[in-house]
Amino acid sequence: MKPFKAPLPDFSSAAVRPLRTIHGGSLTELPDEIVAAKPWLKSLSLAFNPVTKIPDILWELTNLEELTLLGTDLGDIPDDIARLPNLRRLDIS
Numbered sequence: 001m002k003p004f005k006a007p008l009p010d011f012s013s014a015a016v017r018p019l020r021t022i023h024g025g026s027l028t029e030l031p032d033e034i035v036a037a038k039p040w041l042k043s044l045s046l047a048f049n050p051v052t053k054i055p056d057i058l059w060e061l062t063n064l065e066e067l068t069l070l071g072t073d074l075g076d077i078p079d080d081i082a083r084l085p086n087l088r089r090l091d092i093s
Contacts, residue, residue: 030055039063047071047091059083067091 027049034041034057041061048071058064059080067084068091069077077092 027051030057032057035060037061042066044068054078054080056080062086065089 027046028051038061040063042063043066044058044061044064045068047068051069051072051074054069054074054077058067062084063086064084065086066089067087070091070093074092077090081087081090
């Protein structure tokens with residue numbers, strides 16, 4: 001079965017910026033385009049997605065304050081989490 005990649009919004013669009021949160025449903029990986037959200041993305045939810053590894057691109061989101069990994073297939077949280085200096089809330093319950 002081929003992994004499903006959910007379509008994501010145009011992160012450079014001013015209309016998306018007020019949301020500050022991206023939710024998925026069947027995400028297995030984050031697209032490279034998410035780097036365009038780097039300057040303003042504060043909250044990211046990967047909740048209930050079949051993610052088994054946190055993609056390296058996530059560590060580039062240095063303005064991220066909240067990260068939700070609830071209900072994912074992650075086995076552990078890598079030490080690279082320390083590369084997110086503004087992270088204040090991590091939900092792994």
